[in-house]
Amino acid sequence: MRSIAAAISFTVCVGLAAPGARAAIGDSPSQPLVIAFNGGAVTLDPIMRAESTTTAWQQHIFDTITIEGTHGELQPRIAVKWQSINPTTWRLTLRQGVKFQDGTAMTPDDVGESILDTGQNPKSQFREDANDVTGYKVVSPDTIDVTFSRPDPQFPLHLEAIPVMPEALIKKEGREAFANHPIGTGPYKFVSWLADDHLDLAAWDGFWGPKPAFTYVHLESIPNGATRVASLLSGQIQVAEKIDPADLRRVRNSGRAYITQTPGQRTMYLAMDDWRETGSPGLAAGRKNPFLDPRVRKAVLLAINVPAIKNKIFNGAAEVAEQFTPHGVEGFDPALKPLGYNVAEAKKLLAEAGYPNGFTVRLDGTNDRYLEDSVVEQAIGGLLPAVGIKVQVNSVPKAVFFPMIDKGGFTMYFAGWGSNDAITTWSAVYHCRDAKAGFGVVNREHFCDAEADSMMAQAGSNFDAAARAKEIEQAYHDADRVKFAYLPLYYEDVIAGVVNSIAYTSREDEMIFAWQMTRK
Amino acid sequence: MARFVAKRVGQAIFTVWVVATLVFVLIHATGNPIAVLAPETMNAHDRAVLAASLGLDRPLLVQYWRYLAGVVHGDLGLSYYSAQPAMHLILERVPVTAELVVLAIAIATVFGLPFGVFSAMWPDGLLDRVLRGVSVLGSSVPTFFLGILLIFAFSVELNLLPASGAGSIQHYVLPAFTLAFFRIALFTRLTRTSLLDTLSLNYVRTARAKGLSEPVVVLKHALRTAMLPLITVFGLQFGQLFAGAVITETIFALPGMNRLALESLYRLDYPVVLSYVIVVAAMFAAINLIVDLLYGLLDPRVAHAR
Numbered sequence: 090m091r092s093i094a095a096a097i098s099f100t101v102c103v104g105l106a107a108p109g110a111r112a113a114i115g116d117s118p119s120q121p122l123v124i125a126f127n128g129g130a131v132t133l134d135p136i137m138r139a140e141s142t143t144t145a146w147q148q149h150i151f152d153t154i155t156i157e158g159t160h161g162e163l164q165p166r167i168a169v170k171w172q173s174i175n176p177t178t179w180r181l182t183l184r185q186g187v188k189f190q191d192g193t194a195m196t197p198d199d200v201g202e203s204i205l206d207t208g209q210n211p212k213s214q215f216r217e218d219a220n221d222v223t224g225y226k227v228v229s230p231d232t233i234d235v236t237f238s239r240p241d242p243q244f245p246l247h248l249e250a251i252p253v254m255p256e257a258l259i260k261k262e263g264r265e266a267f268a269n270h271p272i273g274t275g276p277y278k279f280v281s282w283l284a285d286d287h288l289d290l291a292a293w294d295g296f297w298g299p300k301p302a303f304t305y306v307h308l309e310s311i312p313n314g315a316t317r318v319a320s321l322l323s324g325q326i327q328v329a330e331k332i333d334p335a336d337l338r339r340v341r342n343s344g345r346a347y348i349t350q351t352p353g354q355r356t357m358y359l360a361m362d363d364w365r366e367t368g369s370p371g372l373a374a375g376r377k378n379p380f381l382d383p384r385v386r387k388a389v390l391l392a393i394n395v396p397a398i399k400n401k402i403f404n405g406a407a408e409v410a411e412q413f414t415p416h417g418v419e420g421f422d423p424a425l426k427p428l429g430y431n432v433a434e435a436k437k438l439l440a441e442a443g444y445p446n447g448f449t450v451r452l453d454g455t456n457d458r459y460l461e462d463s464v465v466e467q468a469i470g471g472l473l474p475a476v477g478i479k480v481q482v483n484s485v486p487k488a489v490f491f492p493m494i495d496k497g498g499f500t501m502y503f504a505g506w507g508s509n510d511a512i513t514t515w516s517a518v519y520h521c522r523d524a525k526a527g528f529g530v531v532n533r534e535h536f537c538d539a540e541a542d543s544m545m546a547q548a549g550s551n552f553d554a555a556a557r558a559k560e561i562e563q564a565y566h567d568a569d570r571v572k573f574a575y576l577p578l579y580y581e582d583v584i585a586g587v588v589n590s591i592a593y594t595s596r597e598d599e600m601i602f603a604w605q606m607t608r609k
Numbered sequence: 610m611a612r613f614v615a616k617r618v619g620q621a622i623f624t625v626w627v628v629a630t631l632v633f634v635l636i637h638a639t640g641n642p643i644a645v646l647a648p649e650t651m652n653a654h655d656r657a658v659l660a661a662s663l664g665l666d667r668p669l670l671v672q673y674w675r676y677l678a679g680v681v682h683g684d685l686g687l688s689y690y691s692a693q694p695a696m697h698l699i700l701e702r703v704p705v706t707a708e709l710v711v712l713a714i715a716i717a718t719v720f721g722l723p724f725g726v727f728s729a730m731w732p733d734g735l736l737d738r739v740l741r742g743v744s745v746l747g748s749s750v751p752t753f754f755l756g757i758l759l760i761f762a763f764s765v766e767l768n769l770l771p772a773s774g775a776g777s778i779q780h781y782v783l784p785a786f787t788l789a790f791f792r793i794a795l796f797t798r799l800t801r802t803s804l805l806d807t808l809s810l811n812y813v814r815t816a817r818a819k820g821l822s823e824p825v826v827v828l829k830h831a832l833r834t835a836m837l838p839l840i841t842v843f844g845l846q847f848g849q850l851f852a853g854a855v856i857t858e859t860i861f862a863l864p865g866m867n868r869l870a871l872e873s874l875y876r877l878d879y880p881v882v883l884s885y886v887i888v889v890a891a892m893f894a895a896i897n898l899i900v901d902l903l904y905g906l907l908d909p910r911v912a913h914a915r
Contacts, residue, residue: 125773125862128872131690138690139648211658214648265692284691284698285872286864287774311773311862312872315757319772323764326773457875488877492644506649517650527652 114327114590115303118280121289122303122591122603123326125317129285129310134268135252136207139214141599146288146308147252149603150190151273154181154200154248159605161354161417161509161597163245167200167253167274173552176240181248183231187297189255190278197233201225202256204235204248217513218247240550242557243419246510276301276604286310290603301604308603321346321586328593329586330601334404334461340586349595352408353583354415355507357459359393359469359576361386362500364535371451371481371500378500379450384442386573389501390428391435392476395578398468402461406584410577413506413514413569417597419554420511420561425570435476447477453494454503456484460581466503494533505581506531509598511561515545518575519568536574541567617901621894628890629680632883633673642877646689663689680887686880688873695880699866699888705775706858706865710850712785714843717792724793725800730827732805740797747794756787756860773862784861788854792846799842803835810834837907844900852889 115122130146132138156166170182187195208219221241226234235244253274259267271279276298277290287309292301309326311317314333321329322343332340332348340346361380362369369378379385399407408416411425439447452470456463463484470480485493494502508514521537522529528542529535541564548560568574583595593606643660651659660666664675664686679685685695724744728737763783764772771780807813808831816826858868866885873881 131688132692134692137692211655211662214651216655217648217650265687268692283701283864284688284693285869309774309862312868313860313862316760316773316860316862319757319760319765323768323772325764325771486875488640488645488875491649492641495644513650524653527654530652531649 115305118289118291118305121305121307122328122606123307123309124328124601124603125309125311125320125326125330126601127310127314127317127331128312130282130288130308131284132268133271133279133282133288134264135254135271135273136210136213136215137264137268139250142310144250145600145602147271148275148600149277149288149290149306149308150271150275150279151252151254152187152275154204154251154253155245157249157509157596157598157600159594159596160351163249167195168245168248171245171248173242174234176550176552177237179235179237179241179244180228181233181235183233184297185231187253187274188295189258189274190272190293190295191255191258192295193255193258195253195255195274197227197230199256200253201227201233201235203254204251206254206256207251215250218250240552242550242552242554243510243512246419249509277306302607303603306603318586321588324588327588327591328601328606330584331460332584332586334402334406337404337406337584344589346586346588348584348586349593350406350582350584351595351597352416352580353507353599354418354509354597355459355505355581355599356410356413356415357465357503357505357578357581358410358413359389359578360499360502360504360534361389361576362534363537363574369500370498371453373449376448379442379444379448380500382442383571383573384438385444386576387428388435388438388442388476389473389478390573390576391431391438392478393469393472393576393578394430395427396430398465399579402464402468403579403582406582407460407579408582410579412565413518413575413577414511414561414565415580415597418509418511419558420565422562422566425566428570432475439476439478444477447474447479449479449481450500451481451483452501452503453483453485453490453499455487455490458487458490459505462503465578469503497533499533502533507599511565512545512549515542515561515564516549519564520545534574536568536572538568538572538574614898614902617898621891621898624894625680625887625890628886629677629883630673632886633676636877636879636882637669637672640877642689642879645876676883685884685887688881689878690873690876695878696884696887698869698881699884702864702866702869703888705863706851706854706867709781709784709788709854709857709863709865710847712781713788713792713850714847716785716789717796717846718843720789720793721796722800724797726804726827726832728797728801729804729808730823732801737801744794744797747790750790752787752791752856753860755790756784756857759783759787760860775863780861780863784854784857784863787861788850788857792850795842795846796839799839800835803838804831807831807835833907837904840903840907841900844896844903848893848896851892 114120126142128142130143133147135147135151152167154167156164158164167184168181169184172180174180183197183200189195204219204222207213207215208222221237221239223236223238228234255272276296278293280289280291282288287307290306292304311320317329318332318336318340320326322345337348340348362378365378367377395409399409409427411427412422414421452466454462454466466482466484470482473480506518516528517531519536520528520532520542521539522532522535544560544564548557551557583599585595587593590609591606592609643656647656647659688695688698724740728740731737760772763770770782774780813826813831816830854865855867855871858865870882870885
């Protein structure tokens with residue numbers, strides 16, 4: 090009993106003494122730069138899990154072949170140049186003098202094999218980024234030619250997701266053993282970790298690029314938003330991602346930390362049953378499906394006050410969506426403005442479509458997947474009655490929601506889509522469903538426009554970037570402003586809180602990299 | 610004695626089997642792990658390949674049989690997400706949870722026991738009334754609220770203790786207090802009631818009649834008897850905390866086994882969830898066994914009754 094009391098008083102004393110005795114953050118393993126995430130990486134095998142936190146942690150150790158800049162622009166990384174030498178061949182010029190963290194030199198074969206592994210490994214979650222790759226040829230010590238079964242003008246973009254792995258070592262050790270002490274070519278080397286909890290890193294001397302400002306880095310998971318903010322404001326951590334909208338003001342007014350936010354690449358949208366005349370599960374039995382009429386879809390969009398959602402729910406930390414394609418992505422049309430909030434117009438459209446008194450529909454959505462998801466669903470349920478559409482809101486966990494909507498168990502649902510490639514997005518979300526060819530995997534509402542599909546197929550093999558962007562813009566405009574295939578509502582902001590002594594800007598792709606942080 | 614222990618161990622194994630089966634059935638009724646594991650864009654063929662690589666394409670009975678066989682061999686398969694042995698992931702996190710629970714129970718005992726004794730010695734006195742009031746508060750404040758309150762007071766405002774993580778003993782102080790708060794109230798009330806009951810027994814009157822001082826009567830004679838029902842509660846609380854520190858571990862970002870189990874449940878990582886349940890069920894069974902044995906030691910009548 091006495092020893093416990095002693096332990097507690099000792100603890101309090103040590104706690105009191107600690108803050109005074111700090112070395113500069115990031116200079117010693119006991120005072121690392123600490124970045125807190127909403128969750129933790131589940132694996133350090135760089136192709137086994139396509140999820141932003143896992144990827145962000147891994148990319149401290151592994152370089153991708155190209156990389157996305159802070160504002161979405163394509164930048165060189167391991168590949169310094171890329172050139173299409175014919176429609177089915179990309180020539181990559183590789184950076185020279187790159188080494189793996191075990192000291193072995195990176196070879197062109199490592200890059201080629203990494204691309205093949207990513208595209209073909211049955212457990213790879215990035216297969217779609219390289220599944221048209223048929224092989225590669227080493228042309229010279231710094232050049233490889235990658236060959237394709239069909240033209241892929243967006244390949245340099247897909248290389249942003251493909252990590253360079255020491256393929257020979259992985260083959261020797263086995264993937265599972267390798268994932269316990271990963272070796273890449275990135276700025277930090279692995280020190281230790283606990284899955285789902287933390288990853289300790291140390292800057293690697295042999296890195297090809299500039300040495301990061303912070304030598305020792307500790308990435309950790311703090312799942313509770315209030316705790317992340319408290320840890321940030323108490324100086325225990327230096328950067329916290331995903332600050333809850335309700336806490337933005339607290340951080341800004343603290344005098345200790347600031348908020349960096351940028352529109353992200355995740356579009357939050359509504360989808361509606363586009364194929365069943367009757368029998369849609371979110372309507373009363375025997376009711377006709379009103380959403381087959383584009384006027385009804387347009388009316389729903391007009392009846393949702395997105396700026397109010399942005400201001401009241403997100404405290405400004407979201408952007409009203411003009412279109413499905415987010416900012417910074419090829420095919421984004423800067424001239425397009427949001428449709429706006431217009432109850433009178435919505436009522437008129439509903440009357441024209443034969444629903445002057447509206448109807449009742451269930452809205453399905455998640456309650457544990459997106460920022461404030463269930464609150465937004467409630468808000469939509471509160472806004473639509475103004476035009477006569479009564480809504481039963483059904484917010485469920487993602488583990489229930491996705492299997493349900495994949496099987497068609499919805500009439501109207503609310504979800505998000507994040508991608509930096511409008512062509513891939515089209516094949517998954519808009520393309521007429523074709524299970525065999527792998528089209529329309531996420532087209533749960535069965536939208537189908539064969540003409541637009543062929544336009545996008547043409548864009549997908551067009552190596553003229555400007556012309557390609559125009560084709561993408563056109564296809565999306567027809568789908569979303571004429572047929573109202575999907576109703577894009579807003580883009581989630583990427584938000585981080587950072588202590589005043591560190592300079593950092595949030596990235597559009599939701600990644601957080603310690604090597605992009607500097608001392609002020 | 611040996612027969613008694615054997616019977617108890619048999620019961621414990623049966624309990625673990627029932628729990629393991631229940632969890633298997635419930636978890637397979639709730640959702641499809643591939644739907645959560647696979648990226649949204651993955652096509653049907655690739656999903657089937659993924660399912661097959663995890664053995665999820667087999668009939669449920671086959672999966673159940675494999676799972677039971679795994680339980681017997683202590684091998685519950687690999688986590689779908691990290692590809693590491695699921696049981697290892699859970700066991701690796703047991704120490705953090707154990708430290709938290711032991712500290713919480715210690716704090717609860719250090720405060721709860723004397724509070725209860727004082728209350729029983731002077732029932733309806735000022736101290737008793739104050740402690741009763743506080744214990745109502747203690748049993749009604751929700752964990753998540755208390756946790757955040759402590760964080761804002763001791764981490765943000767006073768900057769005395771860390772709000773998250775598990776690097777040193779300092780990290781455990783706030784979460785342990787959060788967990789202990791309700792138990793302090795519980796132990797106070799239980800000690801008080803049990804001790805009051807004992808103090809009205811004949812043998813205590815005899816002790817007093819012998820002219821023993823009140824502290825000797827209470828602490829030496831009455832308290833030992835009054836402890837018996839408390840031991841059961843201590844045991845149960847120990848088990849409950851072990852499996853019930855989910856909210857505390859999450860708020861304070863402690864890498865304990867409960868937080869991992871919760872996160873694994875969200876993403877339907879069956880092997881990890883099942884390993885967790887096995888560990889918890891085994892732990893409960895073990896605690897019950899220990900409590901039973903302690904009872905026999907402290908109260909000879911119990912041992913004789915067998």
